[in-house]
Amino acid sequence: MLMRTDPFRDIDRMFEQLAGTSGRPAVMHIDAERDGDWFNVYFDLPGVDPDSIELTVERNVLSVKAQRQRFQRDGVETVISERPMGVFTRQLFLGDTLNTDDLQASYDNGVLTLRIPVSEKAKPRKISIGGGGSNPKQIRG
Template identity: 40%
Template structure:
């Protein structure tokens, strides 16, 4: 195992920032799969009842609270799991179906499904020839003579 100074610096900076009171960020992944985005946020040890997700306009906010039990009268040897509030906000932008957002919490991971509206999904545009109302096949190969005729039609 090799020593990575950047990883160690990141760990130390994270530990310093985690010890300050206030909100903590939750690590997350966000990716698109077909016609929806999937947000996966790590929330280990958090009661699902304390997780709150809301949408205000195009702003998605995730809040969660971790409370640790049995801390009175205990002499800690090490304590790396802190209680506190977690917050993450994302600007969803245009093309998101905010009414169709759903979430599932399982094994300490919150998965939020964010669907794309129908009008924002990729689609093929049909091309209609200027000579007729029949659609042009995009995979068709033209002869040089018909290509010249089509060029003249475009220039006209």
């Protein structure tokens, strides 16, 4: 008996592992950047109800949880269902250099934006150096 195989099966399987499936949602993709005294993080959450987004910070661990649901309508037959649905979660480990007490969050056009100020102790500072003489000055950072 000759078995035929789908040459694209392995490619489809790899794509499902990267993008997720309806049973196992995909990873919440992010970008992060430092802009002067702020650290900005952008989470892609298209189609997510803003009321379903939960943000928590505990011991410098930022957790984001969001849910996207498929709404079924009477008399409508689903023909293709590829968009990942369900609960999406992501954790970020934040350094001690960020002031999580003043974290700001906004959600617009499917993007959750977090702005976290850099703490005062992490900002660069100038250290003055005294001239040579009989009373050396101590340098503090």
